[in-house]
Amino acid sequence: MLNTLIEAFRLISTWEVIVAMLAASVYGLVIGSLPGLSATMATALLVPVTFYLSPIAAIATIVAASSMAIFSGDIPGALLRIPGTPASAAYADEAYAMTLKGEAELALGAGVWFSAVGGIAGTVSLMALAPPLAEIALSFSTFEYFWLAFLGLMCATLVARSSPVKAIAGMFIGLLVSCIGIENPGGVPRFTFGLTDLFGGIEPIPALVGVFAVAQVMRAMLTPEPPPIPRRKFGSIMAGQWALTKKYHWQMTRGNIIGIIIGVLPGAGADMAAWVSYAMSKRFSKEPKKFGTGHVEGLVEAGASNNASIASGWVPSLLFGIPGDTIAAIAIGVLYMKGLNPGPTLFTEKASSMYAIYLMFIIANILMIPLGIAMIRLAAYVLRAPRSTVMPVIMLCCAVGSFAIGNNMFGVVTVATFGIIGYVMEANGYPVAAMVLGIVMGTMVEQAFVTSLIKSDGSILPFFERPVAAILAAMAIGALLWPVLVWIWRKMKPVAVARAASSS
Amino acid sequence: MRLPDSVTGSFLVVLGAAAAYGGWLLPPVPGQPVGPNVFPLVIGSGLALCGLAIVFGIGHSFEEEEELVPVEEGQAKAAPPPGRFxxxxxxxxxxxxxxxxxxxxxxxxxxxxxxxxxxxxxxxxxxxxxxxxxxxxxxxxxxxxxxxxxxxxxxxxxxxxxx
Structure with a gap:
């Protein structure tokens, strides 16, 4: 244990890792603070760069950039009422109301401080949850993996804030995309239409860049430019944060726990965590009337929550290759690329790399405080960069980055295609996160499904025979039926109300 | 680009059916009960079913409720842009x-x-x-x-x- 820890320290104390981490932190802070550029997009655009780094440095960039971007989304939320990332949307109104009351420092300071605390809490959960779960997961057979993957996909559709049918459809589209290529049980070209470029299948990373980055540039073409930020002087940013921590320690802890749980659930990430925690804070607050008028309580809880979910989202990713959120989906792609294939054995065979990941999360969250304060002070300058200079650079990064992944022009075609697909899906209420999950998990789902079917000789029964498989199956089927039950309940309620009214 | 649900739903039905048919056409692996054809068959059928459900407006009630959730300021309330193209x-x-x-x-x-x-x-x-x-x-x-x-x-x- 101690040896592994020392080994982990040695792994991260190289110049490459340190420089990569600092650069990625600054990058994450800037991208996260620009309205319309999300944390997921920041991470997706980083992947081509990580391609050329050592495994640990590659993961360091992802960890640092995603943590920073989730926090810095709070900055334009508080100053402009425009959330920098969707994860800050839940409380942007509240933070802006505080700015109007002249409490911008308190709002932004709470963003930095409780983000850092949340991130560390999430890391602790990752350290505490992952190894024991890995022990259990070692005894899993393909049946368990199939149900686990199925459950993961169903969760993603349940938490999507849109019609569950459309979410399931999105997931199926993703799975269908993963069918393309010759990497299938028969090794035959499937859905390649005779194109040799499609033989290798659709790479998840260009698809993700397309869905998150190109689609965003496409949306920018049709939406008006956000207003520039007013210049202002900030007082002390961290003043009063310790008092807030003492006053709202229970809210903070609750936010951390909710964030961790939502992060672990596949497909639900920081935005969901922030929405749920903000709502929860309001529900259980002693002074719910103050919410919406510039009250810091909800900010504390939601800020603690969304950053906690970032780290805990890595739990299912590292253990099963099932992404906890869209950022983790990208991280999984990087893990595979770097030979750290997700699975329970990672924790025994590559234990030092795992400790290095924990350490990097902790360092990133500590770094967030000084860098975050600097970013808040510089925000007035960074946020002045007009969209018409940022978006073209992003376009170039999309083109070069997707080319760099395989040194292949087909990657650029993939990015363009998925940009259109992502844009059309989003515009019509189909959640793209569900599709992304389908693409990332498709090969694994199919492998588990087909291997299980071969083992069971075509019979369905063995899918439910092993105890863990049976539990997972029950949960998965429950998740599938849940929207139906809600729908029936809603249909029944007006009837019951009408009946009660008529009888009285 | 907001299309009616019937259009996107029908498209998914066609896509799902085509995928299922395409999967069905794939050659099975000799001596093995399940090959590369099973998964696309399942996925395609599922997608077609979802498409049908969307055409008939099932699950639409969930979406309407979601409209009440405050969406990002400025993005949702953009003025309708001029010009057909x-x-x-x-x-x-x-x-x-x-x-x-x-x-x-x-x-x-x-x-x-x-x-x-x-x-x-x-x-x-x-x-x-x-x-x-x-x-x-x-x-x-x-x-x-x-x-x-x-x-x-x-x-x-x-x-x-x-x-």
Whole structure:
């Protein structure tokens, strides 16, 4: 244990890792603070760069950039009422109301401080949850993996804030995309239409860049430019944060726990965590009337929550290759690329790399405080960069980055295609996160499904025979039926109300 | 690009059916009960069913409720843009990427990238005073990072960089 820890320290104390981490932190802070550029997009655009780094440095960039971007989304939320990332949307109104009351420092300071605390809490959960779960997961057979993957996909559709049918459809589209290529049980070209470029299948990373980055540039073409930020002087940013921590320690802890749980659930990430925690804070607050008028309580809880979910989202990713959120989906792609294939054995065979990941999360969250304060002070300058200079650079990064992944022009075609697909899906209420999950998990789902079917000789029964498989199956089927039950309940309620009214 | 649910739903039905049929046509692996054909069959059928459900408006009630959740300010309340072909502007980014695929080999990275930057920047409302210097500098910067630092073999074309 101690040896592994020392080994982990040695792994991260190289110049490459340190420089990569600092650069990625600054990058994450800037991208996260620009309205319309999300944390997921920041991470997706980083992947081509990580391609050329050592495994640990590659993961360091992802960890640092995603943590920073989730926090810095709070900055334009508080100053402009425009959330920098969707994860800050839940409380942007509240933070802006505080700015109007002249409490911008308190709002932004709470963003930095409780983000850092949340991130560390999430890391602790990752350290505490992952190894024991890995022990259990070692005894899993393909049946368990199939149900686990199925459950993961169903969760993603349940938490999507849109019609569950459309979410399931999105997931199926993703799975269908993963069918393309010759990497299938028969090794035959499937859905390649005779194109040799499609033989290798659709790479998840260009698809993700397309869905998150190109689609965003496409949306920018049709939406008006956000207003520039007013210049202002900030007082002390961290003043009063310790008092807030003492006053709202229970809210903070609750936010951390909710964030961790939502992060672990596949497909639900920081935005969901922030929405749920903000709502929860309001529900259980002693002074719910103050919410919406510039009250810091909800900010504390939601800020603690969304950053906690970032780290805990890595739990299912590292253990099963099932992404906890869209950022983790990208991280999984990087893990595979770097030979750290997700699975329970990672924790025994590559234990030092795992400790290095924990350490990097902790360092990133500590770094967030000084860098975050600097970013808040510089925000007035960074946020002045007009969209018409940022978006073209992003376009170039999309083109070069997707080319760099395989040194292949087909990657650029993939990015363009998925940009259109992502844009059309989003515009019509189909959640793209569900599709992304389908693409990332498709090969694994199919492998588990087909291997299980071969083992069971075509019979369905063995899918439910092993105890863990049976539990997972029950949960998965429950998740599938849940929207139906809600729908029936809603249909029944007006009837019951009408009946009660008529009888009285 | 907001299409009626019946259109997107029908499209999914067709796509799902085509996938299931295409999967069904795949040759089975000899001596093995399940081959590459099973998974597309399942996925395709599922997708077609979802498409049908969407056409008939099942699950729509969930969506309407979601409209009540406050969406991002400014994004949702954008004024309806003028002009019939305004919506087509959204297709510019993917079109430029395809242009990159076609032209990069012949023109080289710097020239192609400069054209893409200029077009995107102007489309987003930049004047030539901003767009021109940006088109000159951004490709060189990106070339420095990706071509020089990360050794991505970017096409030199007509205007090779001195490094």
């Amino acid at each position: 305004y919506g087509l502007r959204a297709l510019l980014p993917p079109a430029l990427l395809l242009f990159y695929v076609i032209a990069a080999e012949r023109l080289g990275f710097i020239i192609t990238a400069a054209l893409i930057v200029y077009a995107t920047s102007t489309a987003l409302g930049a004047r030539w005073k901003l767009a021109l210097p940006l088109a000159a500098l951004a490709p060189i910067g990106i070339h420095l990072i990706f071509g020089k630092l990360l050794r991505v073999p970017l096409p030199a074309g007509l205007l090779p960089m001195p490094w």
